[in-house]
Amino acid sequence: MNPNQTCRVILAEDHNLLREGLRELLVRMPGVEVVGEAVDGREAMRLASELLPDLVLLDLSMPRTNGLEALKEIKRVNPRIKVLVLTVSKAEDQVYAVLQAGGDGYVLKDTSSADLFAAIRSVLAGERYLSPAVATVVVGLYLNSKDGQAVRPTYDVLSDREREVLKLVAEGHRSKEIAEFLCISPKTVEKHRANLMVKLNVHNISGLTAYAIEKGLVSA
Structure with missing residues (x-):
């Protein structure tokens, strides 16, 4: 993350209290500007298309269009936009689906603010970031696969x-x-x-x- 460049972020989270808390965290992060907030996946897609942010912080469980489908559409329309998923789930199906859809990071909601900031910096630097518990899931998927090809979990079908x-x-x-x-x-x-x-x-x-x-x- 370039210290001289402002990172424009869209928050996509349907729970008002959590979204407000995330906004307060982000405004304390140097070089970050929250330019839009979405309460469902459809609005997240619209704002991403209109505002062209550097990063979308995206919840997976949202009304109307869910976070996974929003991720796919955002990446389809503008692959340059980084998408950092923030969720409570570390289920194999979900992790696999997010990575397959082009998600740049996967962070659990019980993470610390310091880890969230680290995730944002990593993703903006072009790296993929996974919470430690999620990284363990990814390793498990690989070890349970054949010939290094990830298995196709039920949700993905x-x-x-x-x-x-x-x-x-x-x-x-x-x-x-x-x-x-x-x-x-x-x-x-x-x-x-x-x-x-x-x-x-x-x-x-x-x-x-x-x-x-x-x-x-x-x-x-």
Whole structure:
């Protein structure tokens, strides 16, 4: 990070209290300017496209479009923008999916402010940063792979639409509500839900909800 250059940051976090706390931390970091704040993934994508920040600090579990899909779109539109994921989840599926999508860093929310600053500096310097606990997960993925090729976790085989449906189901929305939100038919929602149960090897809504919480898609 160039000490003579201001780093422009967008905060994407749907919990107001946490977002405000992160903002207060960042304004104390020399050379950092918070230029935008998003409360969901769709707004994060819009702001990234309009403001062209140096860095997006991105939560994975957000309404409307989730953080992972926002990450993919931000990188697709402008690969130059660094994206540092900040989440509670260190599940293998999530870590793998973020790295595959081009995430520049993966930091757990229980990290210290000093470690968060270190992560931001590393990412802006062109390095990839992983919280120690996440690095352990990545090593495990590699050791459990064949011929050095990472295994493809279950979450990664879900389609984008299935992930949207999974998150909305876990948030407690009924099929009709999900259909209206996604502009699809209730019958299509039921089909996606059935496919999710097969792919994830769960047998009811409670199982889908538990899986979504485990992967950090929704808060418990």
